[in-house]
Amino acid sequence: xxTHDEVSAxxxxxxxxxxxxxxxxxxxxxxxxxxxxxxxxxxLRRVTSGIGLAVAADQPPASLRARTLQRALSGxxxxxxxxxxxxxxxxxxLAAASMVIAVGLxxxxxxxxxxxxxxxxxxxxxxxxxxTLRAELLTLRQNAAQLQRAVSVVSAPDLRQVRVxxxxxATGAGGLAFWSQANGLVFNARELPPLEPGRAxxxxxxxxxxxxxxxxxxxxxxxxxxxxxTALPADLVLDTVAVSIEQAGGSPTxxxxxxxxxxxxxxx
Amino acid sequence: xxxxxxxxxxxxxxxxRALLEAIARRSTESLGALYxxxxxxxxxxxxxxxxxxxxxxEVVQDVFAQVWRDAPRYDPSRASVAGWLVMLARxxxxxxxxxxxxxxxxxxxxxxxxxxxxxxxxxxxxxALSAEQVRSIQEALVTLxxxxxALVDLAYFEGLTQGEIAGRTGVPLGTVKTRxxxxxxxxxxxxxx
Numbered sequence: 001x002x003t004h005d006e007v008s009a010x011x012x013x014x015x016x017x018x019x020x021x022x023x024x025x026x027x028x029x030x031x032x033x034x035x036x037x038x039x040x041x042x043x044l045r046r047v048t049s050g051i052g053l054a055v056a057a058d059q060p061p062a063s064l065r066a067r068t069l070q071r072a073l074s075g076x077x078x079x080x081x082x083x084x085x086x087x088x089x090x091x092x093x094l095a096a097a098s099m100v101i102a103v104g105l106x107x108x109x110x111x112x113x114x115x116x117x118x119x120x121x122x123x124x125x126x127x128x129x130x131x132t133l134r135a136e137l138l139t140l141r142q143n144a145a146q147l148q149r150a151v152s153v154v155s156a157p158d159l160r161q162v163r164v165x166x167x168x169x170a171t172g173a174g175g176l177a178f179w180s181q182a183n184g185l186v187f188n189a190r191e192l193p194p195l196e197p198g199r200a201x202x203x204x205x206x207x208x209x210x211x212x213x214x215x216x217x218x219x220x221x222x223x224x225x226x227x228x229x230t231a232l233p234a235d236l237v238l239d240t241v242a243v244s245i246e247q248a249g250g251s252p253t254x255x256x257x258x259x260x261x262x263x264x265x266x267x268x
Numbered sequence: 269x270x271x272x273x274x275x276x277x278x279x280x281x282x283x284x285r286a287l288l289e290a291i292a293r294r295s296t297e298s299l300g301a302l303y304x305x306x307x308x309x310x311x312x313x314x315x316x317x318x319x320x321x322x323x324x325x326e327v328v329q330d331v332f333a334q335v336w337r338d339a340p341r342y343d344p345s346r347a348s349v350a351g352w353l354v355m356l357a358r359x360x361x362x363x364x365x366x367x368x369x370x371x372x373x374x375x376x377x378x379x380x381x382x383x384x385x386x387x388x389x390x391x392x393x394x395x396a397l398s399a400e401q402v403r404s405i406q407e408a409l410v411t412l413x414x415x416x417x418a419l420v421d422l423a424y425f426e427g428l429t430q431g432e433i434a435g436r437t438g439v440p441l442g443t444v445k446t447r448x449x450x451x452x453x454x455x456x457x458x459x460x461x
């Protein structure tokens with residue numbers, strides 16, 4: 001199979017990985033220099049991707065998550081990658097290995113180099129583990145502090161609730177604010193639409209008859225939820241909570257400049 | 269509706285790319301987040317291919333181990349994350365299927381593939397598919413003539429070559445090729461260019 005028409009006719013099977021090795025090699029040789037076939041193949045790959053995505057998703061057992069992450073981090077993988085890695089190398093180990101080989105100790109040098117390579121791999125795994133543990137510890141510490149602040153708000157005797165509804169572009173969003181004059185404000189929102197780059201959601205508290213006061217920028221997760229705590233001046237009394245879209249980093253004027261997309265008043 | 273569909277897709281694509289960049293920088297949290305976003309798709313496809321839940325669980329682990337390993341080399345501007353995961357899931361599932369399957373009816377072409385040679389790993393598609401495009405493919409698959417869809421199933425979900433399909437079904441090789449070509453052309457036709 002060498003002609004363009006023959007290759008073109010077999011691109012569908014190639015995308016399905018249904019060609020035998022001989023035909024596959026011929027297609028790949030042709031693809032290297034035929035833009036038409038390359039474009040057609042790209043379209044057929046979208047089809048095979050669609051076939052895979054069209055299969056119903058199925059939630060695996062909850063225990064699989066930990067097992068999967070553990071296996072990935074342990075570095076064990078029965079199918080080695082073909083491309084060279086560029087994970088950091090301990091230079092002194094490789095220099096030492098080259099020196100030993102240069103001295104020409106023959107078989108001993110070869111076995112030593114092999115040992116040094118596996119030591120290098122172990123060191124890389126260990127370094128990666130330390131980094132991930134550090135990151136996990138930091139996250140746990142942050143989560144614990146955040147939880148403590150939220151608990152102090154929602155268990156306060158002067159707790160007030162504010163139901164906050166989405167408006168305009170955020171009509172589907174919803175939120176709940178918990179305010180304790182002594183302990184601050186907790187705000188939880190869901191179904192916040194993603195924003196274009198350079199824009200962010202800013203939270204406002206509004207005392208009755210007065211100007212809005214910024215309560216900070218919301219950090220929105222990829223699933224559209226946000227959870228926020230802020231301290232507030234102990235003498236601040238609010239009756240309205242609102243969210244607006246501002247430039248990243250917040251409104252430069254200290255007042256909402258962008259559209260208000262969520263608002264709610266204290267009940268009663 | 270289409271605008272919201274593409275806005276949702278683009279937000280998902282951005283999230284996936286950010287996660288993969290963080291994974292390349294060795295963030296285990298981001299690997300967990302990628303798992304939370306896509307494990308159900310990977311598991312569903314794996315189970316469809318290997319059938320047994322235990323084997324499907326192994327495939328999920330294979331896929332995310334490879335993501336962790338290959339993330340530093342992954343170029344987000346060249347391929348979609350969801351497409352990469354689906355391709356990895358299919359490839360590793362077919363590997364496992366061949367490894368665990370007894371093959372008494374080998375023909376010459378099948379020898380190499382069933383002898384533990386891994387399935388060929390093609391490049392995933394460049395731009396992510398929208399939910400609407402996936403639905404179009406789903407519908408098109410259902411409306412394909414049975415003779416064509418059966419061959420697509422054998423190729424995609426069982427990892428058979430055209431020669432192996434001919435051997436398994438008794439359909440002449442030339443007919444297998446014609447039908448597969450027609451099926452892929454029909455599916456390609458429902459995708460916007």
